[in-house]
Amino acid sequence: MSEVILEFEGVGKSFFGVPVLRDVGLRLQQGHVLGLVGENGAGKSTLMNILGGVIPADSGVIRLEGEAHAPRTPAEASRKGIAFIHQELNLFTNLSIAENLFITTFPKRRVGGIPFLDRRTIREKAKALLAAVDLSVSPDTLVEDLSPGERQLVEIAKALGADARIIIFDEPTTSLTSREAERLFGIIERLRAQSISMIYISHILGDVRRLCDDIVVLRDGRVVGTGAREEFSLEKTISLMVGRSIDQIYPLRATAPGEEPVLEARSVSQRGIVHDVSFVLHRGEVLGISGLMGSGRTELARIIFGLDPIESGEILLNGSPLGRSGPRGRVRRGMAFLTENRREEGLLMDASIADNIGLVSLPAFASSLAKRIDHVRLCNAAEEVAHSVRLQSMGITRQAAKTLSGGNQQKVVLAKWILAKPSAFILDEPTRGVDVGAKQEVYRIIADLAAGGAGILFISSEIEELIGMCDRILVMSGGEIRECIERGDFDRERILRAALRENASA
Numbered sequence: 001m002s003e004v005i006l007e008f009e010g011v012g013k014s015f016f017g018v019p020v021l022r023d024v025g026l027r028l029q030q031g032h033v034l035g036l037v038g039e040n041g042a043g044k045s046t047l048m049n050i051l052g053g054v055i056p057a058d059s060g061v062i063r064l065e066g067e068a069h070a071p072r073t074p075a076e077a078s079r080k081g082i083a084f085i086h087q088e089l090n091l092f093t094n095l096s097i098a099e100n101l102f103i104t105t106f107p108k109r110r111v112g113g114i115p116f117l118d119r120r121t122i123r124e125k126a127k128a129l130l131a132a133v134d135l136s137v138s139p140d141t142l143v144e145d146l147s148p149g150e151r152q153l154v155e156i157a158k159a160l161g162a163d164a165r166i167i168i169f170d171e172p173t174t175s176l177t178s179r180e181a182e183r184l185f186g187i188i189e190r191l192r193a194q195s196i197s198m199i200y201i202s203h204i205l206g207d208v209r210r211l212c213d214d215i216v217v218l219r220d221g222r223v224v225g226t227g228a229r230e231e232f233s234l235e236k237t238i239s240l241m242v243g244r245s246i247d248q249i250y251p252l253r254a255t256a257p258g259e260e261p262v263l264e265a266r267s268v269s270q271r272g273i274v275h276d277v278s279f280v281l282h283r284g285e286v287l288g289i290s291g292l293m294g295s296g297r298t299e300l301a302r303i304i305f306g307l308d309p310i311e312s313g314e315i316l317l318n319g320s321p322l323g324r325s326g327p328r329g330r331v332r333r334g335m336a337f338l339t340e341n342r343r344e345e346g347l348l349m350d351a352s353i354a355d356n357i358g359l360v361s362l363p364a365f366a367s368s369l370a371k372r373i374d375h376v377r378l379c380n381a382a383e384e385v386a387h388s389v390r391l392q393s394m395g396i397t398r399q400a401a402k403t404l405s406g407g408n409q410q411k412v413v414l415a416k417w418i419l420a421k422p423s424a425f426i427l428d429e430p431t432r433g434v435d436v437g438a439k440q441e442v443y444r445i446i447a448d449l450a451a452g453g454a455g456i457l458f459i460s461s462e463i464e465e466l467i468g469m470c471d472r473i474l475v476m477s478g479g480e481i482r483e484c485i486e487r488g489d490f491d492r493e494r495i496l497r498a499a500l501r502e503n504a505s506a
Contacts, residue, residue: 035212149180407438
């Protein structure tokens with residue numbers, strides 16, 4: 001049996017009197033990958049922040065190679081060999097790769113007693129670290145010029161440069177293509193072979209079962225399951241995470257789509273982006289858009305919402321052309337757009353939940369003359385819609401959006417649009433980065449919106465959820481719609497074949 005390198009025993013933590021970790025115990029063995037899973041809000045991030053020196057524990061003890069480990073700062077944790085690869089990477093995009101790798105430990109040389117940065121040594125060490133993670137680019141390359149997958153490899157190289165003994169991966173594949181994810185998995189296998197220990201946090205349970213030697217399941221701040229990977233089937237893992245069996249992840253649709261069009265695209269084109277895209281979204285319909293990264297899905301959504309220009313074609317909402325109106329005009333006409341990046345584009349992270357929910361609907365709660373906001377009426381409406389999406393919070397007027405779990409943040413974004421009562425919703429990756437329990441609740445919200453007569457344009461990289469939720473699926477490739485598949489003909493292989501179809505004009 002491998003030696004235990006890290007051990008948590010009886011670790012507890014509370015915020016404002018609310019327990020978020022309760023008597024947590026787990027072990028990480030030398031050279032093993034430990035999968036840490038749980039719903040958003042289960043306590044995973046808090047546990048890792050204690051390990052990484054971001055916050056202190058209230059109780060319990062952590063042992064690193066048998067010695068007590070209670071870092072007061074992230075720098076102290078780093079010096080002890082703890083490296084954290086965050087979901088939002090901690091890189092300076094305006095600096096080079098080499099400068100990022102040695103931002104806190106620049107090699108220096110002295111000339112006449114005066115210290116200078118040793119640029120030659122920096123480049124040589126950077127080249128060696130990049131080679132260790134199979135990244136064939138110049139150390140002088142600016143990080144802003146790298147893809148998300150390449151930036152993640154720079155973070156791993158940075159950890160190796162700091163002689164990390166334990167590397168924590170937090171949702172590492174969220175922004176990666178399938179090819180980049182496979183590349184990352186290969187690096188993780190190589191690190192394991194070098195006896196580097198890792199903690200792998202992910203909502204993609206298939207990846208956890210593929211990569212990890214052992215699995216720990218957290219629920220409501222407690223460890224509810226721990227053991228070797230072989231002991232955890234997918235069904236068992238989900239049941240432990242959510243405290244119940246999820247026999248029906250996708251809600252049964254009680255209503256069928258209507259015949260009335262709510263959103264239409266007629267020969268929409270933008271050179272180099274999308275070409276001759278046409279579709280009709282009906283009232284009460286969930287219309288999926290599938291396609292590989294770069295297929296034009298998000299770009300089409302931005303054009304429809306008026307964020308990006310349209311070269312030719314026409315977009316109609318409730319039978320009326322939208323012309324060249326921008327997002328504000330489309331919102332007034334009854335269109336909503338939930339972007340794939342909720343943190344940067346969907347929320348004011350430092351503002352309260354109530355302020356975020358009311359953002360789109362402020363004009364409806366302003367007096368006709370003085371334009372003063374009726375805050376009482378707005379807060380009451382925000383409370384009502386927060387309840388309808390089953391938002392979990394400690395008070396929507398007191399709690400900031402940034403303190404919520406990813407799943408609850410997504411509910412706030414949905415609530416923001418629901419309060420505005422739009423007739424057409426564009427949802428771009430609405431379940432990205434949320435756990436299986438939160439996904440089920442998002443699916444329920446979408447089904448309820450469709451049952452209420454709204455048209456839903458549902459963009460997703462997950463074919464399974466499109467098959468589970470949609471009435472029809474449009475498959476895009478090369479900026480064009482390659483196929484429209486009716487629900488009775490849904491087939492994973494057929495969708496993938498259409499997504500891989502080459503542009504006939506290429």
